[in-house]
Amino acid sequence: MVLLGAVGNLQVRENMKRIYLDHAATTPMRHEVVEAMLPFLRERFGNPSTLYSYGQEAKKAIDGAREKVAQVMNANSSEIVFTSGGTESDNFAISGVAWANQKRGNHIITSSIEHHAVLNICKFLERRGFEVTYLPVDNHGLVSPDDVKKAVRKDTILISIMHANNEIGTIEPVEEIGKIAKEEGIYFHTDSVQTFGHIPIDVNMLNVDLLSASAHKLYGPKGVGCLYIRKGVKIVPFLYGGAQENKRRASTENVAGIVGFGKAAELAIKEMEEEGNRLILLRDRLIKEILEKISFTRLNGHTTKRLPGNVNICVEFVEGESMILQLDINGICASSGSACTSNVIEPSHVLLAIGIPPAVAQGSLRFTLGRDNTNKDIDYLLEILPAVVERLRAMSPLYQRIK
Numbered sequence: 001m002v003l004l005g006a007v008g009n010l011q012v013r014e015n016m017k018r019i020y021l022d023h024a025a026t027t028p029m030r031h032e033v034v035e036a037m038l039p040f041l042r043e044r045f046g047n048p049s050t051l052y053s054y055g056q057e058a059k060k061a062i063d064g065a066r067e068k069v070a071q072v073m074n075a076n077s078s079e080i081v082f083t084s085g086g087t088e089s090d091n092f093a094i095s096g097v098a099w100a101n102q103k104r105g106n107h108i109i110t111s112s113i114e115h116h117a118v119l120n121i122c123k124f125l126e127r128r129g130f131e132v133t134y135l136p137v138d139n140h141g142l143v144s145p146d147d148v149k150k151a152v153r154k155d156t157i158l159i160s161i162m163h164a165n166n167e168i169g170t171i172e173p174v175e176e177i178g179k180i181a182k183e184e185g186i187y188f189h190t191d192s193v194q195t196f197g198h199i200p201i202d203v204n205m206l207n208v209d210l211l212s213a214s215a216h217k218l219y220g221p222k223g224v225g226c227l228y229i230r231k232g233v234k235i236v237p238f239l240y241g242g243a244q245e246n247k248r249r250a251s252t253e254n255v256a257g258i259v260g261f262g263k264a265a266e267l268a269i270k271e272m273e274e275e276g277n278r279l280i281l282l283r284d285r286l287i288k289e290i291l292e293k294i295s296f297t298r299l300n301g302h303t304t305k306r307l308p309g310n311v312n313i314c315v316e317f318v319e320g321e322s323m324i325l326q327l328d329i330n331g332i333c334a335s336s337g338s339a340c341t342s343n344v345i346e347p348s349h350v351l352l353a354i355g356i357p358p359a360v361a362q363g364s365l366r367f368t369l370g371r372d373n374t375n376k377d378i379d380y381l382l383e384i385l386p387a388v389v390e391r392l393r394a395m396s397p398l399y400q401r402i403k
């Protein structure tokens with residue numbers, strides 16, 4: 001097993017064609033977003049907490065961005081708290097609700113396929129006396145609302161189930177889970193980082209009390225995100241200090257980042273439907289042709305309850321990392337497992353949870369498509385990938401025996 005960080009293909013020719021197929025890891029900022037941010041990185045540098053016009057201009061810009069971000073999920077802008085990104089939003093939601101509702105109970109329900117930003121704060125809380133139920137998923141990666149209902153106890157204070165999984169793209173039945181949470185009087189948080197600005201979200205229809213989003217997954221800047229907190233939810237602040245963000249998250253605001261997030265949200269709403277439909281066509285073509293062209297491959301995740309741009313497959317008898325490096329040499333950026341775990345040798349916790357044997361899970365590939373991708377990119381990938389797989393399999397004694 002080679003570690004990506006230790007090898008890398010820095011010798012990749014500078015002018016070669018590069019195709020980016022890792023939009024679930026991060027997205028490039030749109031030029032409209034950069035343009036919207038620039039004044040706040042230059043002359044409009046005021047602190048939003050100050051009374052003179054410099055500060056008030058910045059404050060106005062933040063308020064405008066808050067409106068736009070709220071619109072994406074049909075929330076009230078007063079229910080949006082800007083954070084440093086998806087990880088902080090997940091940590092804030094889960095630990096904030098846990099600490100504020102300790103007197104009511106100490107039980108949390110989540111799933112075994114959450115992002116580490118959810119799983120690892122849950123593990124921390126377990127060491128501090130909370131109890132956490134990690135629900136299993138079926139072989140498509142779906143959480144069963146029935147399982148959620150059965151897991152509810154008298155002392156359950158929070159349910160946290162992601163809207164869509166970042167690795168296999170499965171879209172969870174959050175509306176049904178939200179209904180259960182509401183009936184039982186339990187707070188419901190969803191990690192919406194992969195869906196925000198990509199598929200329709202309505203916090204009221206989904207019965208969500210808390211929702212996490214991150215700007216850099218929708219063509220906005222890195223280091224900024226938000227947490228939706230429904231009015232009336234009992235939660236402790238994430239940072240203590242000044243009165244920013246309704247005293248829930250002190251510190252001088254990341255004005256330019258927030259403005260960029262707002263711009264990205266505004267553009268995402270406008271283009272969501274058309275872009276979603278376009279990506280679904282590209283996605284389904286890529287899935288179909290990979291499965292046809294390369295033997296011993298399987299699709300991970302659900303065929304239709306799936307993020308528009310997500311393709312995740314297992315290629316048997318090949319290691320994911322080797323394929324990633326070979327694709328990189330050919331100018332293609334893809335991922336094996338999730339970016340956050342790609343320096344770790346263990347196979348992805350998500351693939352194991354859907355029942356993929358560890359040896360097969362090692363050969364996983366994730367392509368996540370985005371705005372700049374076209375059928376031409378898919379053509380090129382479909383030309384390169386089968387040859388890469390064939391070359392690597394030629395070195396696999398196991399494959400040679402089976403063939």
Ligand SMILES: *Cc1c(COP(=O)(O)O)cnc(C)c1O
Binds near residue numbers: 084086192193
């Ligand atoms: C990317 C991601 C996160 C983390 O967001 P950051 O802004 O990078 O901290 C959390 N959850 C999911 C599902 C993600 O895809």
